[in-house]
Amino acid sequence: MALSKRLEPLEAVKRIIDERFPACDAAIVAGSVIRGEGTATSDLDIVLFERERQASYRTSFFAYGWPMEVFVHSFHSYENYFESDRERGQPSLQQMVSEGTIVRDAPELKRIREEAKQVLLEGPDLWSESVIREKRYFITDLLEDFIGCSSRDEGIFIAGSLAERTGDFILRTNKCWSGSSKWLLRALKRHDPTIAGQFSDAFHRYYxxxxxxxxxxxxxxxxxxxxxxLFEGFSIGKDT
Incomplete structure (x- = not known):
């Protein structure tokens, strides 16, 4: 649908909830559009809560000129997602819940938003020495491949993997939230703009x-x- 035919974001969300999610008890809309940073391809991220829901799910569709991604939870099922996001160091659901705009409120929502904010404030678990050692080994392996690679085509793909792993390593060893794709660079900028600039410059020079x-x-x-x-002496699963 043409951009000129789009409804205002909040109005579009309210309509789609009424039409497709009659059991919705609370709803939050988040994402770049709501932050005022949207592009022509940005979608609307909607988190819904239903008291009677048993299993969480997500669904994507176009409506009222917008691509919409809807994450449907009960007032308890989100807890597993908060925990898994914390473990992987990428708090996507917490950010949507804490930063989004409420379009349908419920008493439980205040508690959930406060919980999300607290998780974000605390940061992810600090990696153990054994995890750091393992990450060093696999980054070293990629780096050696990159150094020795004579194929420009293969080098592009190795560099992409190296960027993701190295960025994640920098963030997690500093007890900072990480991300993937564009969110990785944004997380690096929040952590240290100078490092983020060096990161971007280095890979620009290669590409x-x-x-x-x-x-x-x-x-x-x-x-x-x-x-x-790290290479010499590293092992996984070896009996001591």
């Missing part, structure tokens, strides 16, 4: 000119405080 040195330096500097590259 534009094939220059590897800045990427190699960036990855090495990320691991040095934790022991640097």
């Amino acid at each position: 534009r000119n094939g220059e590897k040195e800045s990427v190699i330096q960036l990855v090495d500097e990320a691991m040095v405080p934790h022991g640097g590259r």
Whole structure:
């Protein structure tokens, strides 16, 4: 549907709840559009709560000129998602619940939003030394592949994986929330704008000119405080 035919975001959400989710007891709409940062392809993220719901689910569709992603929960099922998001260090549901705009309220919603804010404030669990050691090993493996790679095509894919793993390593070893895709860079900017700038510059240099040195330096500097590259002596599952 053409952009000119779009309803205002909140009006579109209210209508779709009335039409498709009659059991909805509370609802929050979140995302870049609600923050005033939307683009032509941005969607509306909607979190719904139904008291009688047993199993959570998500569904996506177009309505009133908007792509919509709807996450349906009970007033208790969200807890498992909060926990899994915390464990993986990417609090997507917590951010939607805490930062979004309420379009249908319920007494339980205040408690859930406060819980989401508290989780975000506390940050993810700090990685154990064994986890850091494992992450160093696999980043080292990728880095060595990157250094030795003579195929430009293969190097592009290795660099992408190296960026994701290194960015996640920087954030999680500093007890910061991480992310994937564009959310990884945004998380790095929140943590340290200087590091985020160095990160972007290093990979720009490689993708534009094939220059590897800045990427190699960036990855090495990320691991040095934790022991640097790791290969010799690493094992998984070996009996002691």
